[in-house]
Amino acid sequence: MVGFMDIVVTGATGQLGRLVIDELLKRASAERIVAVARDPAKTPPLARLGVRVRMADYDRPRTLCDAFSPGDRVLLISSDQAGEVRTTQHAAVIAQARAAGVALLAYTSVLGADTATFEIGRDHRATELLLRDSGLPYVLLRNGWYNENYTGYLAATLTHGRVFASAGPGRVATAACIDYAAAAAEVLTGEGHENRAYELSGDRAWGLAEYAAEVTRQSGRGVGYTSMPEAEFRRFMIEAGVPAEDADALVDADAAIARGELAATTGELRELIGRPTTPISDSIRTALERQAPQFSS
Template structure:
């Protein structure tokens, strides 16, 4: 069996490959990347594959049994890019696609959900076997705020008292490796999230505990939080999107208590405190 991984040189892709290498021979793995030279350190075969150049996908997928389709990073272009990948997989004779979607993509208020819903439907209409991994928030999404909180003496956001059931990126990567290499996952959709939910007040308290400083959480209107993010150099559109996702979190968009992730990987998910400790050392 040959397993191909799209986005192999990205943050999630690299972690998936490391988990896969503990489960199958590296000779069974194939890294798909726009720039294969960036995959040289992965220790597996690398192929050029660009969502926007379907002919590269056809060559890269020849002889592949199972494809991990890691969702494209280009929000707004994802659906078309994923269609190219699914069409190429079908033409190449790929048997199953495992797709990294979004927590409760079918009902989520997050602006990211639409393209995931489209892709899920494409998979179901493709005639191929499929597994959908609806990934919740990565704890790392909030760890980028730790340095700024320490510098400014306050953690800011717009999530109110919304509970966030995030998990470390490596937890989701391990789930993908399990779904790719063990039986019983075809036709299944998994809602993946961390075991223990927290609020941004809780995150501020944990930063305070580990740093030895008092770092409060300050909840802001969405426009004010977006303005702060933009002031730190983020593009205006991205700043507004991040602030909007926080507002959605305040309404429960990032909360889940099903513990399907820890069940899939056979261990508890990484505690938020461990991620804070890593961020403080960075």
């Protein structure tokens, strides 16, 4: 790793950001790593690792002025907002990175963003265009769906004995969050990645009926899969307390899964991290141990 200053990770206190920091510490010294966060209360665990912490907020562009320095390699972890808000936030980060003269800006996009027909994909495509037009050396990390998108709700799934969605028989090539974190760390510390788009996904696609069957096998509790019509699933989520905007995005994403937009198994994630991606069965096992031990067999 020569020819650049620091490695800067935005959104460093989130699930992906924290794992990226851990992966970077395997590849670089702590004093070369900068964690950017907006909530000071969440930063002490990072500071204890020896990395430098800087405070900045995507919604307050002035706070970004001291986030980057000439020659830095930066990971822009996408905002959890949607639509124009997300694009505006990302535009502020890109503008400041350009003004600072960073050496590389990597961005966590979504699988197939350039052709995606669902809202999340269109949002990421808007940021990709901004990044390409910025003139900065860039890397597009087009992350597929995470195993944790499903195993994160495993306790509720076991309580109800059902997986609810509106994806029909659609298949999804997920990988674990740690896999995507390892890929980001590899790009930030390696060479030859400039101006590339990586389509990152798991080694194998699976369907939700298969997921339900694997949960049943590992937990010893009967779990089935119910695919609802989109309007019914949206209503179900809202009645369960999911904000309407989030419910709309989830229904839209399930429709994309039903169309096969998140099923591609490109092998690029496996190649970047130098090992197989984490299968959904492994993540189910981990979730049973950590999140719902009362359900484990």
